[in-house]
Amino acid sequence: MAIESEVLVIGGGLGGLTSALAAAREGADVRLVSYKQSTLRQASGLVDVLGYTPDGDGPLTDPYEAIPSLPESHPYRKVGVETVRDALSLFDDAVPTYEGEHTDTNALLPTHGGSIKPTARYPAGASAGLASDTRDTLLVGIEEMVDFDAPHVASHLDATGVPFDVRGETIRFPGDLRADAKVTRYAKLLDTNSEVAVRGRMVPAREALAQRVNPLLEGEERVGFPAILGDDNPGAIRDALGDHLGVDVFEVPMGPPSLPGLRLEDALFSALDEAGASIETGNPVVDFEGEDRIEKVCIEKNGAKIPNSADQYVLATGGFVGKGVESDREGVYEPVFDCHVPHAADRYDWFEGELFGDHEFARYGVATDDDLRPLDESEHSEFENLRAAGSVLGGYDFAAEKSGSGVSIATGYAAGQRAAQEAR
Amino acid sequence: MGPTPHIAVIGGGSTGAGIARDLAMRGLDVTLVEQGNLTHGTTGRMHGLLHSGGRYAVSDQASATECIEENRVLRDIASHCVEMTGGLFVKRPEDSEEYFQKKLNGCEECGIPAEVVSGEEARAMEPHLAKDIDKAISVPDGAIDPFRLVVANAASAQEHGARIETHSKVTDLIVESGEVVGIEVEHDSGPGKRVHGTEGGTEEIRADYVVNATGAWAGRIGDMAGLDIEVRPSKGVMTIMNIRQVDTVINRCRPKGDADIVVPHETTAILGTTDEEVEDPEDYPEEQWEVDMMIDTLSELIPMLDEARTIRSFWGVRPLYEPPDVGSDDPTDITRDFFLLDHDERDDLPGMTSIVGGKFTTYRMMGEQIADHVCGKFGIDADCRTADEPLPGSEDFSVLRDYMDEFGLRSPIGRRSVERLGSRADDVLKTDGPNPTVCECEGVTRAEIQDAIEGSGSDLNAVRIRTRASMGNCQGGFCSHRMASELHSEYDESVVREAWDELLQERWKGQRHALWGEQLSQAALNYALHATTQNRDQDPADGDPVDFSAFDSGRGQTGGSVDSADVAADGGTDGY
Missing domain, CATH: 3.50.50.60 (FAD/NAD(P)-binding domain)
Known part of the structure; x- marks a missing residue:
C-alpha cells in the first residue's frame, strides 16, 4: 500500500516549500519529499523579485511594473503579476522576520563582494544596511575570514556611489577559533554567548566582540558584519552588539554556506510543519508509474523502493545547481519524470564566450502551459496531474535578472494552490 | 674584454x-x-609531461636520448616542480606487437630504463586501466609543473x-x-x-x-x-579531469595518433592531445570534436573517463620548425x-x-x-652551471617535517603548500597573522597568495599560475573574490576590480569546453554566486550611476533619507 496524500511536492527548496505551504493552507493533505540539501544554503537569503529586465535594464525600482512586458515564456507571465503579489503575501505571512513588504520599491543591499544588488525582501538582520539609507557606515571584517574583506568591500561600495561614507576595519575574532573555522562556529559562539579569554579575563563572546569593535568607531551610526551573527538567536545578538556599541548593527549577506539562507530554510520548514504537511527529507524519487497521469512515485530509502501516491504532483527539484535539470555531452534532461527540456542540439550553443554573456543554459528548464504543467516536445502537457515550480522551469535567467527567489515563490505558490484546488 | x-x-x-x-x-x-x-x-598550455624519452624512442632517437638526460637533470635541479609518477606504454589487443618490441628496443638503445609488465601487473598499478590491456612498458615518465x-x-x-x-x-x-x-x-x-x-x-x-x-x-x-x-605552429587540445583517474602517466603504445596520453597533474589528470597545423598561433578554432575525441579515444585505455567530470579544456601551439628543404606535409612528421x-x-x-x-x-x-x-x-669563457645548481625552491628539499604543526595548517593543505613551495616553505609560510585557506580546492593559503603577489604584482592570473589558486574543481567560483581581496592591501580598489574581472574571464574561457554534467552544474552555481549573490554582472561601480534615493531606504519609507530612530526600532522585534 502506497503512502498517500492529495498533493505530493518533490523538492525542498524555496519553490517546493512555498508550493507545499500554499497547498496546505488551501486545506489539502500535503506531503513534501526532498533529497539533497536545498540550494538555500548557497543563496544569500535575499528574496529578489526582479532587479533587471532580460535586456539588462535596471536596477529596476518597481519589479511589478516590469512583469507584464517580460517575454511570454517567462514564468512570471505564466502566473501573472497579481499571483506574484499574492505569493509574496503568503511569504510575508509565513516568514515574519523578513522586511520589505511595506513598499513595492526594490531595496539595494550591499553584497559581500562590495557591490550592491536590488532585492524585494530582506532579512531584518540586513535592514539597517540598506544602501539608500544615508547614515555613515563602518564594516567590520574578521582577519581569519577570507570571504569578507571589510576594507575592500568598503572601498568597492564607495565606488558604486553609495550616499554615505563607508570604512572597513579588520579585527581578530575573540576566542580561540582556528584560521579555517566555518561560519557556523562563529555563529555558535555568539548564540551560546560562551565566555572567551580576553587578556586573561573571561568575557562573554558578544561583549568581547563589541569591545574589539568599539575603539574603531569614528562616529558611524551603523556597523555591518559578515552574516555570522548567530543561527538560533540572531536578533538578540544584534541587539546585544548594538547596545554595547550604541549603533545599529546589520549583517551583509554572504555566499555559501550562507547563514541567512539556512535560517530562511528553517523558517519555511517550521511554517510548513505548522501548516500540517508531512515532510520526508534525505531520500530521492527514483521511479514513477503512469502514462498521461502520474499514478505513483517511488522513493528510495535504505535500498528499498517505497511507493508514494497522490492526486496531484508538484515538481520543484531545482535547476542545474540543484540537479533538477541535468545534462551530458548529448543533451539536457529532467531526471525524475524525463520531462522535455528544450535546448540547442549543439552543446557549444549552450553558452556564450563572455563570462556574463547571454548564456542559453541559464534559461534551460521545462516549458509549461499557463497552468504550470510541463510540456512535451509537441507542446502537450506531459502529465495531467503534474505541475512544475522554481528553478526547474525554463525561460528565464534568474542570475542576470535577479529573479530567482521571486520566481520560486510565485510559481511555487501558484502550483501548490492549483494542485490543492484540483485535488478536491 | x-x-x-x-x-x-x-x-x-x-x-x-x-x-x-x-x-x-x-x-x-x-x-x-x-x-x-x-x-x-606554449609553456603554459602543455600537458605537464616530463618525458622519459619513451615517446620518441622509435621515431626520433636523438630527441629521446636528450629527454632522458634532461629528465634526470630536472629531477635534481627542479625537484619541487617534478612528481616522479612513472609512466606506462600500454598495448591494447589491436595495437601492433611489432611496434611494442620496437618501443622496447628503442628505449634500450637510448638508455631509457624500460621494463615489460603484464596486463595484470599494469592493472595492479593502475586499477582503472581497461581489462583487455595486454601488457605495458614501464618508463620513468613524470609530471612537471611548467x-x-x-x-x-x-x-x-x-x-x-x-x-x-x-x-x-x-x-x-x-x-x-x-x-x-x-x-x-x-x-x-x-x-x-x-x-x-x-x-x-x-x-x-x-x-x-x-x-x-x-x-x-x-x-x-x-x-x-x-x-x-x-615556424609551423601546430595546435593540440588538452582536457583536464577533476580528479586523477591514474597516478602514472599512461601512454598508448602505437606509432602515432591523437588522444594517446593521460598525465596525472596535481589534483587533476590531463588528457592529450592532437596535432594540427594552424596559420596563426593566437587565432585558431577550438572545437567540440577535439574534446570529444580526447574522451572517447582515451576511454579505450581508461573506461571510466567516459563518464568522468572534466573541468576545462585548453589548446596549446607547438612551435614546430623544420629546415625549408624538408617539406613535411603532416605536422606529426615534423621533428x-x-x-x-x-x-x-x-x-x-x-x-x-x-x-x-x-x-x-x-x-x-x-x-x-x-x-x-x-x-x-663575445669571447666569454664561462661554464654552464644550470645543470648543477638547484632552482629556488629545490635547495635542501625535505618534506619529512611535520608542517601541520609548524605552520598551523590543516594537514593536507600544509602538505600541498610545502610540495609547491619546496625549500621556500619556511620563508613563505611563517607569518605573524592567521593564515586561512583562500582556495579550498587546491589548498592555497593567504601566505602563499601574498608571496605570489609580492612576486607578480596586481595580476591575479600571475598569482594563479604561481599558486594554483582557482585551478581546481570550482574554477574560481568560490575563491576569485577572495583572491581579489588579498590584492586590496596593496592596490587600489579599481585596480583590484579589473584584475578580478580578468581572472574570472580567464577561468571562464577554458571551462566553456567542459559544460555538461557536473561541470555545467558547477558553472551554473558559479554564475549564480557571481551574478546573483555578488551582482558582479551589473556592478554599478563599472556602470551608470544609480539614483539611490529612488529605492527602499527602510521600513515605512520609500526613497529619501531615513530617520535613523525609525530604523533603530526594528532591532529586537524578531528572532532573525
Whole structure:
C-alpha cells in the first residue's frame, strides 16, 4: 500500500516549500519529499523579485511594473503579476522576520563582494544596511575570514556611489577559533554567548566582540558584519552588539554556506510543519508509474523502493545547481519524470564566450502551459496531474535578472494552490 | 674584454627563462621581455609531461636520448616542480606487437630504463586501466609543473641580476647599420598588470645581442627585420579531469595518433592531445570534436573517463620548425628537435639568433646551447652551471617535517603548500597573522597568495599560475573574490576590480569546453554566486550611476533619507 496524500511536492527548496505551504493552507493533505540539501544554503537569503529586465535594464525600482512586458515564456507571465503579489503575501505571512513588504520599491543591499544588488525582501538582520539609507557606515571584517574583506568591500561600495561614507576595519575574532573555522562556529559562539579569554579575563563572546569593535568607531551610526551573527538567536545578538556599541548593527549577506539562507530554510520548514504537511527529507524519487497521469512515485530509502501516491504532483527539484535539470555531452534532461527540456542540439550553443554573456543554459528548464504543467516536445502537457515550480522551469535567467527567489515563490505558490484546488 | 655584454631575450616561456637564467649565471647582463605573463604562450598550455624519452624512442632517437638526460637533470635541479609518477606504454589487443618490441628496443638503445609488465601487473598499478590491456612498458615518465618551473627560472635569473619584464610586447627590432642593436617594447600600464618601475609607454632596450625565444611567435619577431623564420605552429587540445583517474602517466603504445596520453597533474589528470597545423598561433578554432575525441579515444585505455567530470579544456601551439628543404606535409612528421638560427650566418643580419622547435623537457639544454653560442660571440669563457645548481625552491628539499604543526595548517593543505613551495616553505609560510585557506580546492593559503603577489604584482592570473589558486574543481567560483581581496592591501580598489574581472574571464574561457554534467552544474552555481549573490554582472561601480534615493531606504519609507530612530526600532522585534 502506497503512502498517500492529495498533493505530493518533490523538492525542498524555496519553490517546493512555498508550493507545499500554499497547498496546505488551501486545506489539502500535503506531503513534501526532498533529497539533497536545498540550494538555500548557497543563496544569500535575499528574496529578489526582479532587479533587471532580460535586456539588462535596471536596477529596476518597481519589479511589478516590469512583469507584464517580460517575454511570454517567462514564468512570471505564466502566473501573472497579481499571483506574484499574492505569493509574496503568503511569504510575508509565513516568514515574519523578513522586511520589505511595506513598499513595492526594490531595496539595494550591499553584497559581500562590495557591490550592491536590488532585492524585494530582506532579512531584518540586513535592514539597517540598506544602501539608500544615508547614515555613515563602518564594516567590520574578521582577519581569519577570507570571504569578507571589510576594507575592500568598503572601498568597492564607495565606488558604486553609495550616499554615505563607508570604512572597513579588520579585527581578530575573540576566542580561540582556528584560521579555517566555518561560519557556523562563529555563529555558535555568539548564540551560546560562551565566555572567551580576553587578556586573561573571561568575557562573554558578544561583549568581547563589541569591545574589539568599539575603539574603531569614528562616529558611524551603523556597523555591518559578515552574516555570522548567530543561527538560533540572531536578533538578540544584534541587539546585544548594538547596545554595547550604541549603533545599529546589520549583517551583509554572504555566499555559501550562507547563514541567512539556512535560517530562511528553517523558517519555511517550521511554517510548513505548522501548516500540517508531512515532510520526508534525505531520500530521492527514483521511479514513477503512469502514462498521461502520474499514478505513483517511488522513493528510495535504505535500498528499498517505497511507493508514494497522490492526486496531484508538484515538481520543484531545482535547476542545474540543484540537479533538477541535468545534462551530458548529448543533451539536457529532467531526471525524475524525463520531462522535455528544450535546448540547442549543439552543446557549444549552450553558452556564450563572455563570462556574463547571454548564456542559453541559464534559461534551460521545462516549458509549461499557463497552468504550470510541463510540456512535451509537441507542446502537450506531459502529465495531467503534474505541475512544475522554481528553478526547474525554463525561460528565464534568474542570475542576470535577479529573479530567482521571486520566481520560486510565485510559481511555487501558484502550483501548490492549483494542485490543492484540483485535488478536491 | 670590454664591459659586460647586455643580452635581450624575447619570450618568457621555458626556453626564454632558461636562457635568461643561464646567461645571468654566466655573468652577462640580461633583460627578458614577455608579452603576457610568464608561460603566456606554449609553456603554459602543455600537458605537464616530463618525458622519459619513451615517446620518441622509435621515431626520433636523438630527441629521446636528450629527454632522458634532461629528465634526470630536472629531477635534481627542479625537484619541487617534478612528481616522479612513472609512466606506462600500454598495448591494447589491436595495437601492433611489432611496434611494442620496437618501443622496447628503442628505449634500450637510448638508455631509457624500460621494463615489460603484464596486463595484470599494469592493472595492479593502475586499477582503472581497461581489462583487455595486454601488457605495458614501464618508463620513468613524470609530471612537471611548467608554471612553477618557469617562475623559478625567472626568479633565479633575477637573483643573478637579470631584469624580467612581463606584459611588455616587442613592437620592433632596432636595426642600425645592418645589425640588430636592440628592441622596442610597449609596456602595458595600469590596472590588472604588474606594476613596474618602468611601467607604461614605449621603451627602447639597447642590447649587444638579441635572442628570439618566442617559439610559435618567432616568425612575427623575424618579420620586424625582414627575416623569414618559417615556424609551423601546430595546435593540440588538452582536457583536464577533476580528479586523477591514474597516478602514472599512461601512454598508448602505437606509432602515432591523437588522444594517446593521460598525465596525472596535481589534483587533476590531463588528457592529450592532437596535432594540427594552424596559420596563426593566437587565432585558431577550438572545437567540440577535439574534446570529444580526447574522451572517447582515451576511454579505450581508461573506461571510466567516459563518464568522468572534466573541468576545462585548453589548446596549446607547438612551435614546430623544420629546415625549408624538408617539406613535411603532416605536422606529426615534423621533428621535435630544436634549431638555432644565427641570423648573421643565415641572413647576413648580425646581432640576433632565434631558437625554434624543441620540447619543454629539454628547455635547459636548449638554453645551454644558446648561451654557449652567445658567449662565443663575445669571447666569454664561462661554464654552464644550470645543470648543477638547484632552482629556488629545490635547495635542501625535505618534506619529512611535520608542517601541520609548524605552520598551523590543516594537514593536507600544509602538505600541498610545502610540495609547491619546496625549500621556500619556511620563508613563505611563517607569518605573524592567521593564515586561512583562500582556495579550498587546491589548498592555497593567504601566505602563499601574498608571496605570489609580492612576486607578480596586481595580476591575479600571475598569482594563479604561481599558486594554483582557482585551478581546481570550482574554477574560481568560490575563491576569485577572495583572491581579489588579498590584492586590496596593496592596490587600489579599481585596480583590484579589473584584475578580478580578468581572472574570472580567464577561468571562464577554458571551462566553456567542459559544460555538461557536473561541470555545467558547477558553472551554473558559479554564475549564480557571481551574478546573483555578488551582482558582479551589473556592478554599478563599472556602470551608470544609480539614483539611490529612488529605492527602499527602510521600513515605512520609500526613497529619501531615513530617520535613523525609525530604523533603530526594528532591532529586537524578531528572532532573525
